[in-house]
Amino acid sequence: xxxxxxxxxxxxxxxxxxxxxxxxxxxxxxxxxxxxxxxxxxxxxxxxxxxxxxxxxxxxxxxxxxxxxxxxxxxxxxxxxxxxxxxxxxxxxxxxxxxxxxxxxxxxxxxxxxxxxxxxxxxxxxxxxxxxxxxxxxxxxxxxxxxxxxxxxxxxxxxxxxxxxxxxxxxxxxxxxxxxxxxxxxxxxxxxxxxxxxxxxxxxxxxxxxxxxxxxxxxxxxxxxxxxxxxxxxxxxxxxxxxxxxxxxxxxxxxxxxxxxxxxxxxxxxxxxxxxxxxxxxxxxxxxxxxxxxxxxxxxxxxxxxxxxxxxxxxxxxxxxxxxx
Amino acid sequence: xxxxxxxxxxxxxxxxxxxxxxxxxxxxxxxxxxxxxxxxxxxxxxxxxxxxxxxxxxxxxxxxxxxxxxxxxxxxxxxxxxxxxxxxxxxxxxxxxxxxxxxxxxxxxxxxxxxxxxxxxxxxxxxxxxxxxxxxxxxxxxxxxxxxxxxxxxxxxxxxxxxxxxxxxxxxxxxxxxxxxxxxxxxxxxxxxxxxxxxxxxxxxxxxxxxxxxxxxxxxxxxxxxxxxxxxxxxxxxxxxxxxxxxxxxxxxxxxxxxxxxxxxxxxxxxxxxxxxxxxxxxxxxxxxxxxxxxxxxxxxxxxxxxxxxxxxxxxx
Numbered sequence: 001x002x003x004x005x006x007x008x009x010x011x012x013x014x015x016x017x018x019x020x021x022x023x024x025x026x027x028x029x030x031x032x033x034x035x036x037x038x039x040x041x042x043x044x045x046x047x048x049x050x051x052x053x054x055x056x057x058x059x060x061x062x063x064x065x066x067x068x069x070x071x072x073x074x075x076x077x078x079x080x081x082x083x084x085x086x087x088x089x090x091x092x093x094x095x096x097x098x099x100x101x102x103x104x105x106x107x108x109x110x111x112x113x114x115x116x117x118x119x120x121x122x123x124x125x126x127x128x129x130x131x132x133x134x135x136x137x138x139x140x141x142x143x144x145x146x147x148x149x150x151x152x153x154x155x156x157x158x159x160x161x162x163x164x165x166x167x168x169x170x171x172x173x174x175x176x177x178x179x180x181x182x183x184x185x186x187x188x189x190x191x192x193x194x195x196x197x198x199x200x201x202x203x204x205x206x207x208x209x210x211x212x213x214x215x216x217x218x219x220x221x222x223x224x225x226x227x228x229x230x231x232x233x234x235x236x237x238x239x240x241x242x243x244x245x246x247x248x249x250x251x252x253x254x255x256x257x258x259x260x261x262x263x264x265x266x267x268x269x270x271x272x273x274x275x276x277x278x279x280x281x282x283x284x285x286x287x288x289x290x291x292x293x294x295x296x297x298x299x300x301x302x303x304x305x306x307x308x309x310x311x312x313x314x315x316x317x318x319x320x321x322x323x324x325x
Numbered sequence: 326x327x328x329x330x331x332x333x334x335x336x337x338x339x340x341x342x343x344x345x346x347x348x349x350x351x352x353x354x355x356x357x358x359x360x361x362x363x364x365x366x367x368x369x370x371x372x373x374x375x376x377x378x379x380x381x382x383x384x385x386x387x388x389x390x391x392x393x394x395x396x397x398x399x400x401x402x403x404x405x406x407x408x409x410x411x412x413x414x415x416x417x418x419x420x421x422x423x424x425x426x427x428x429x430x431x432x433x434x435x436x437x438x439x440x441x442x443x444x445x446x447x448x449x450x451x452x453x454x455x456x457x458x459x460x461x462x463x464x465x466x467x468x469x470x471x472x473x474x475x476x477x478x479x480x481x482x483x484x485x486x487x488x489x490x491x492x493x494x495x496x497x498x499x500x501x502x503x504x505x506x507x508x509x510x511x512x513x514x515x516x517x518x519x520x521x522x523x524x525x526x527x528x529x530x531x532x533x534x535x536x537x538x539x540x541x542x543x544x545x546x547x548x549x550x551x552x553x554x555x556x557x558x559x560x561x562x563x564x565x566x567x568x569x570x571x572x573x574x575x576x577x578x579x580x581x582x583x584x585x586x587x588x589x590x591x592x593x594x595x596x597x598x599x600x601x602x603x604x605x606x607x608x609x610x611x612x613x614x615x616x617x618x619x620x621x622x623x624x625x626x627x628x629x630x631x632x633x634x635x636x637x638x639x640x641x642x
Contacts, residue, residue, distance in 0.1 A: 083474075084474075084498065084499070085439055085440060085498075085499045085501065085508055086437070086439060086440040086443070086474070086475050086476075086496070086498075086499040086508065086510075087474050087475065088469060088474065088475070090439055091439075113437060113438075113439075113443075114437065114438035114439060115408070115435065115436065115437055115438065116413075116435075116436035116437065116438060117407060117408065117412055117413070117435075117436065118407060118408040121408070123468075123469065126471070139471060140470075140471035140472045140474070141472070141474035142469045142470050142471050142472060142473050142474035142475070143469055143470065143471065144470075144471050146468040146469050146470060147410060147445065147464040147465050147468040148462070148464050148465070148466065148468070149447075149448070149460075149461045149462020149463070149464045149465070149466060150462045150463070150464065151464055152405075152408075152409050152410065152462065152463040152464030152465075153408050153409065153410070153464065154408075174408070176406070176407075176408075177406075177407040177408040184407060184408065186408070199471065
């Protein structure tokens with residue numbers, strides 16, 4: 001059982017706190033800790049084009065390590081190029097997960113392409129950094145994780161981890177598109193894959209978190225954290241349709257595992273919910289949990305899928321729930 | 326190699342197919358049965374917005390190819406559902422007998438916004454001698470990968486020495502500023518191997534050198550073993566201007582190998598070229614080479630990418 005204390009909103013792009021290209025949205029925070037600052041990577045956007053379409057790009061802000069509410073740096077430009085014409089990532093790079101292993105940085109990110117019968121498709125790309133995480137270059141023009149017979153489309157929201165010299169990738173995979181008021185909406189579930197090198201992946205091939213809302217429940221952003229001898233997953237889930245209306249949008253779910261493959265869902269243990277009012281009162285999602293100087297912290301995005309940025313919570317108490325025999 | 330053309334043997338306009346009286350019979354590929362040769366091909370319909378959808382059908386010939394025994398009376402394999410890789414067409418289909426099963430490697434097409442299409446390779450299985458096929462899943466078995474960014478297509482699978490070999494193509498780039506006014510694709514032939522026909526290890530590099538230029542498009546490889554060597558036929562063309570200009574359109578290329586790894590391209594030895602006049606005088610494409618009753622035969626399409634059907638040639642040297 002977790003209990004989190006919200007510390008408040010950290011970054012709101014609509015208030016001009018970031019770079020000029022960060023006009024709306026600060027989504028899917030992902031952290032790398034440096035000596036004197038904490039770099040929070042996230043995806044942001046310029047205002048949409050005449051058809052209302054956005055292109056989402058990757059950037060970061062640096063926060064003072066001793067005061068995570070003080071911005072000490074910002075990426076003046078997006079740090080990962082868009083794909084070439086016809087590429088899987090031509091129209092956006094979001095969400096992303098960054099990992100630092102030794103001196104090496106990697107970003108696993110979701111590429112967006114635009115389609116005729118459905119609005120978009122996604123696959124997962126890989127890029128590396130030669131300048132300590134300031135900019136990234138792609139390992140190849142194509143995706144590092146793509147479609148397969150039972151993961152036919154919409155592979156997104158990667159979360160990269162490494163435990164015991166094995167690479168783990170949690171991600172969501174589309175299962176079907178369903179029509180809602182004439183517009184197709186994807187149904188996607190959390191899946192996982194493992195790898196020895198982070199390049200060649202073996203898919204586990206099963207949904208790993210059971211549904212609680214409905215069979216068309218959408219699940220994403222499976223953030224896994226090793227803490228007190230157990231693996232904990234904070235993920236996001238919502239109803240498929242009308243998820244922008246109250247009570248149907250994203251919230252943060254929870255599951256635990258002792259072997260990284262078999263997960264027991266128990267959302268009651270998540271210990272964090274939307275606030276009664278304010279920037280995170282309608283929906284919360286895309287949690288990222290990390291340790292810093294003896295504290296356990298969570299960044300998460302608020303209303304309208306992070307349109308007004310992200311905030312911080314601190315773990316207050318945790319106790320392992322007793323097994324009831 | 327030297328081939329003797331037997332002429333056009335199938336015109337889709339002469340037959341009532343499942344999708345209606347046909348136009349286009351593209352990329353003929355064979356399944357040899359006891360008393361007949363089943364020739365699969367892609368035919369087309371138009372959808373509500375007037376764009377083409379390719380569908381798989383077949384025609385059965387007797388083993389001399391003199392007589393048509395019938396055409397498919399049922400849909401051979403359905404197109405994919407909303408958002409799937411094969412939602413907007415299947416073209417082509419390559420069939421391989423594997424014990425009691427017949428495997429079909431399909432190329433599925435889906436429409437995009439900034440470019441016309443993307444493609445990936447699917448797998449389907451038949452247990453009724455290829456009358457109908459069931460897909461192993463809604464998604465592809467071979468899609469874009471780190472070094473194959475799009476347009477993974479045109480699988481040809483053969484089992485040699487217990488190893489499944491696949492020759493296929495992948496896209497390198499989309500060319501801007503072409504005479505067509507929209508981006509045109511560049512693709513090359515590649516190779517992958519497998520021990521189960523399902524999981525493939527790819528080399529992710531072009532294996533056939535260009536003859537025209539770096540933007541040469543290479544398509545539809547087909548490979549046979551014959552007289553101690555492996556022979557590959559394929560088609561190739563310029564990246565733009567290929568639809569209406571005879572000098573830039575599809576021709577047949579040829580390469581040879583003794584180890585299935587290193588290929589020597591030598592189009593001069595293909596032994597087959599455009600006719601002076603007639604149905605295959607402007608273009609030749611989508612070759613399929615196969616053994617049948619002790620002979621080596623080739624099916625291929627002619628002008629307009631096979632709009633009016635396909636023809637047959639017989640290896641004589």
